[in-house]
Amino acid sequence: MDIRDLKGKKVAIVGYGVNHASLVLYLLKNKIENLTILDQNESKKELIDKDLKQYFGKYQTILGKNYLNNLSDFKIIFRTPGIPYLLKQIQTAKKAGTIIYSQTKLFFDLCPAKIIAVTGTKGKGTTSHLIYNILKDNLSVKVYLAGNFGKDPFDFIDEIRHEDIVILELSSFQLQDLEKSSHIAVITPITPDHQDRHKSIKEYWQAKLNLIRFQTKRDFAIICRDSNLSKKIKWLTKAQKIFYSSKDNLISGYPKQFIGLHNKQNINGAINVARILHVADAKIIASLMKIKPLEHRLxxxxxxxxxxxxxxxxxxxxxxxxxxxxxxxxxxxxxxxxxxxxxxxxxxxxxxxxxxxxxxxxxxxxxxxxxxxxxxxxxxxxxxxxxxxxxxxxxxxxxxxxxxxxxxxxxxxxxxxxxxxxxxxxxxxxxxxxxx
The missing domain is CATH 3.90.190.20 (Mur ligase, C-terminal domain)
Structure with a gap:
């Protein structure tokens, strides 16, 4: 989808919060005028008007418990990750001809640079953090970190050049309806999670695997083999596959500030990304020794x-x-x-x-x-x-x-x-x- 495809269409933003404020600003800045923000929480009206004050009067809101009642009135819907793709009202609108989209899908469409995306159940935040810091230290291009971790990608989308690199940490909710894959995809261990939101473990796994499903032979899939699922997914992608584990000793001397075998696993995933981009091991090690662990993780x-x-x-x-x-x-x-x-x-x-x-x-x-x-x-x-x-x-x-x-x-x-x-x-x- 191109931004021009939204011109003159009735566009809905379903769910307003951290995941959609930057997207709404981006759409309004690009003169997408027939825009309506829908949210269950009526008290968000004040926050919305404050965030979008320079565009006051150029958008509408539908707030309250009935906010999902008339989704088929819109031509295009952007759902927040907090709104399940398989939600009955979303699927009813889709059957009626409404295009169901997401911030993640639009970013994949518009981003001119190569994307490195990381998903999994465990370790995706730390792995993304490690990749970002290693590449930022050692590449001459601009490196961005976004997704669940880092900035919102629509905060800097207009700055991105073709030669730059964008690292995205993505959840199953962001991947569920994705129809494009990243140039480099890292799959950390996948174990059952979010069973309160996904109908089955299979549905959860299938969402995660969209990250590699659409890759080509020019792309790379870096898959943690410590997960039982790794054996099942290696046939899913046409990409060049690299498997890694906490048992691998890829460098001489791992940074002591990252404790535990699970962090060795995260480091090995990041090392494989850096090697694909021709960062020498000595430089990788030098960067690793400087990186501080993320908050709230041991x-x-x-x-x-x-x-x-x-x-x-x-x-x-x-x-x-x-x-x-x-x-x-x-x-x-x-x-x-x-x-x-x-x-x-x-x-x-x-x-x-x-x-x-x-x-x-x-x-x-x-x-x-x-x-x-x-x-x-x-x-x-x-x-x-x-x-x-x-x-x-x-x-x-x-x-x-x-x-x-x-x-x-x-x-x-x-x-x-x-x-x-x-x-x-x-x-x-x-x-x-x-x-x-």
Whole structure:
């Protein structure tokens, strides 16, 4: 789709927020005038008018619980990732002839530069972060980082030159209806996730695999072979395939600031991207040694009262919490819980039974986890709390010299927090306020 294809058409933006504010500004700047913003939240009217104040009067809004009632009135709909592609109202509009599009699809259409896209269940944020920093240090062209992590791509789309490189971290919701693939695609391990939003594991996997489905022989698919799915997907793409693993020793000396085998896995994915773009290993190593780990991912916070505190708030599923637990050989107080996304927690609870001294469980899914612990982790000390503040206080009260407190929720954050970032920041502040 070209921007000219939108001229004179009735265009709807379905869902307004972080993922669509920049897109709306871009469309209005390009004189797409018959534009309507739809959102369930009526209170967003003030935010919308504030964000778009220079274009006031050049757009319409439909807000409230009935915002999806008349989607077929529009010729083109841009859905936010928060609106499932297979939602009944979206599919009804599609059958009526409405074109269903997304910010990600439009960016793939308009971006003049080569795209490196990263997806997966675990490690896609850190892998994107590593790729960006290595390439930024060593290439003469401009390197951009966007998607779920970094800037919104429509904040800088007009600046991008043909020779530049754009790195996108993409979720299953952004990939679900994608019909183009990136020049270089990185698939980190894919495990069951978002079962609260996808109808099946197969649907979730198929969304992720759109990233490589449309590649050509000139493209590259970098696939983590530590995932069982890697064996099934290697025939899906025509691209040149490179497989990587946490077991590979691609360089001499890995950066010590990235702890755990899962981070070695992330580093190896990034190294393979850099090698495709002819960055020498010595330069890759030099860049890696300078890169700081991302916040909320096994982030060391402080040492107080004989215990080290680690913030792993971005662990929103059991597998990433297991990976975090495996990074340490000391006594661990684990704080976990939140919103269940349809996970099977048995594997995590069995790990808790083997490696965790005390488990502090809070959040919406606490009864589910506690019930499993009573069956599979009987020897682990169990404390049940109502909220994170109470959990941190309980952790501080435990006498555990030369041990650590690992906040790795294995759950989504939406029961008590706006997002995982807010949850992590809250944990860090609570820990810093702990009395010594």
């Amino acid at each position: 982030e060391f916070v402080v040492e107080k009262n004989g215990k080290k505190y680690y913030n792993d708030s971005y662990s929103t599923g059991p597998d990433s919490t297991i990976a975090g637990i495996n990074c340490f050989n000391k006594k661990i107080i684990l704080i976990c819980g939140g919103v269940d996304k349809g996970f099977d927690y048995i594997k995590l609870v069995k790990k808790i039974g083997k490696k965790i001294d005390t488990a502090i469980i809070y959040g919406q899914n606490k009864n589910l986890i506690v019930g499993l612990m009573k069956k599979y982790a009987k020897k682990t000390n169990l404390i049940i709390c109502e909220n994170l503040a109470e959990a941190v206080k309980c952790a501080n009260d435990i006498n555990l010299n030369d041990g650590l407190v690992l906040f790795s929720p294995a759950s989504a954050s939406f029961d008590q927090f706006k997002n995982a970032s807010e949850r992590g920041e809250t944990f860090k502040q609570l820990v810093k306020n702990v009395k010594t």
